[in-house]
Amino acid sequence: MKKKMLTYINNDIKFDKMTFISIICLIIVIAGIFGFLYEFFFYYLNSGMKTFYYRGGNFLPWINIYAIGSLLIFFITYKRRKNPFKVFMLSMVICGVLEYIAGWGIYNFSNGARYWDYNTEILNFGNLDGYICFRSVFFFGLSSLLLIYGIVPFCFFVAKKMNKKVFIVISVALCLLILADELYNLSIARMLDLPRASDIYKQLGFNYMEF
Numbered sequence: 070m071k072k073k074m075l076t077y078i079n080n081d082i083k084f085d086k087m088t089f090i091s092i093i094c095l096i097i098v099i100a101g102i103f104g105f106l107y108e109f110f111f112y113y114l115n116s117g118m119k120t121f122y123y124r125g126g127n128f129l130p131w132i133n134i135y136a137i138g139s140l141l142i143f144f145i146t147y148k149r150r151k152n153p154f155k156v157f158m159l160s161m162v163i164c165g166v167l168e169y170i171a172g173w174g175i176y177n178f179s180n181g182a183r184y185w186d187y188n189t190e191i192l193n194f195g196n197l198d199g200y201i202c203f204r205s206v207f208f209f210g211l212s213s214l215l216l217i218y219g220i221v222p223f224c225f226f227v228a229k230k231m232n233k234k235v236f237i238v239i240s241v242a243l244c245l246l247i248l249a250d251e252l253y254n255l256s257i258a259r260m261l262d263l264p265r266a267s268d269i270y271k272q273l274g275f276n277y278m279e280f
Contacts (some may be wrong), residue, residue: 077222078150084228091237092224094244096143097136099220101247103212104135112278115191122278127250128266134171138164142213143221150217160213165206172200 084092108124116122125132141163146156175182188199195203228236250266258265270277 073226074218074222077225082225082229084225087237088228088233091240092228093140093143095224095227095240096139096216096220098131098240098243098247099224100139100216101131101133101136104132105130107135107208107212108132120276122276123270124278126254126266127247128254128269129247129250131247131250133251134167138167138209139216139220141167142216146213146217147221153214153218156213156217157210161206161210164209164213165201168205168209169197169200173198176200 105125109121109130112122112124113120142156142160145163146159149155149159172183172185175184183199186199187193187196187202187205190202192204193202195201253263254265254267257263267277
């Protein structure tokens, strides 16, 4: 394991274009699910361990901003993977900027909507307008280490070991399924006045917190 990690850190592994795209698809899937699980358990703690909330805007357990952040982190820090501290610090900045811009944009262009508000949450030291706080960017910095030194090498390993066509089909299909879910709930359902995931889950009795 140590030898494989050193090989990953010290050597650039080359993939053909389609395999690389499939790796990106797999990162999108894993990162979005990771974000959903994090928020599922965090908001349980934030409620005083009284209530579980379903977070996100989709039918599937996936949150888009985590996938976006993971791609930014991957493309900006991958070449710097020999220095974990630099990866950590850069990722804190990247995620902080992304989270602030996203929160500010949602609030100002969606009639004052707030999909998260650190003013009302636990461990909100360093809170800036409710859009970011130290706990959030610190956690995202730690998560970036999991991404760069865990998830990415795992995706590389699977891409190398699995049959190429099978890997491509599975990775792309999973990603397209999630993106279709996202597209439906973000755009199609609103344009055609169709029920969204939030509508259906609320009717089913879920404690739904829309993202």
